[in-house]
Amino acid sequence: MQIVYKAGVGEIVEKKSRFIATVRPVSTEEEAVKFINEMKKQYWDARHNCSAFVIGDNNEVTRCSDDGEPSQTAGRPMLDVLLNEDVHNVAVVVTRYFGGVLLGTGGLVRAYQKAVKEGLSNSTLITKAKGVLYEITTDYNGLGKLQYYFAQNDISIVNSIYEADVKLEIIIPIEKEDIIIKGVTECTNGAAKHSKVEELDFAVVDNELIRL
Structure with missing residues (x-):
């Protein structure tokens, strides 16, 4: 199975909104929650800090949060990327700085998924x-x-x-x-x-x- 060996950060811009994806390896739900809170504190001035994490060899624990975005437009699409990429014991927070242009439901889903993929591509993944x-x-x-x-x-x-x-x-x-x-x-x-x-x-x- 794939895990994150070295954490990474990726950023994309969609219609003037910045999406910053921070990826971190975690081994427990407590570690994931702590990481998410760290990112919310670091990016306190952002409009949203959406999150998703997967823990366990068989994905025993999965959680996600839209953090104020319309339901199912951020956290769940982010989680789907982690599951589809078969990455385990990982958490990701995508921070959004709103650029003044609405993206719509489909646009938000694509943007958050693209940001997660960018964060993973800037991380070092290994097969355990x-x-x-x-x-x-x-x-x-x-x-x-x-x-x-x-x-x-x-x-x-x-x-x-x-x-x-x-x-x-x-x-x-x-x-x-x-x-x-x-x-x-x-x-x-x-x-x-x-x-x-x-x-x-x-x-x-x-x-x-x-x-x-």
């Missing part, structure tokens, strides 16, 4: 995945075989410790766990030892694997 951290112990004869095997199967070595033997820490996507561990045994003829350390969430950012 479930993985398993393993420690692999091998002699030096098996090291090259394992390095080649992991490279061929897109398995990242996150740490290497060179002593009498070599200890490699790898993160395996959880759906590949059984087949990768079987391959470790096969390519070293059973010489390599493996131990499961923990399950975790991970993502790839700028070609670098990170733990979440």
Whole structure:
């Protein structure tokens, strides 16, 4: 699933009205409410600070607010963008400075959705995945075989410790766990030892694997 790794801000102008979308990662409803209140305080002089947020791996908590705009023209369209883009654990506030020209119901919906998309495009989104951290112990004869095997199967070595033997820490996507561990045994003829350390969430950012 997609989450926000780095928050961002996007701005659009529609018929002289400014729409400023501020995106923030959140993990609880309390965090989302606090963020929304921060934005209302920061943009106290704006006509509207409309909001939407999605929390949970399965979107367990969703909320939105039109903040004085006509019903269903701001908060719900904003929420729809987050759901359609499949972004989780995220809140967005779109601040509107009225430009003196009415946009109409359809115009408001399009403007608020466009602003949210602009805010997301200026944020860094990453795909969070479930993985398993393993420690692999091998002699030096098996090291090259394992390095080649992991490279061929897109398995990242996150740490290497060179002593009498070599200890490699790898993160395996959880759906590949059984087949990768079987391959470790096969390519070293059973010489390599493996131990499961923990399950975790991970993502790839700028070609670098990170733990979440």
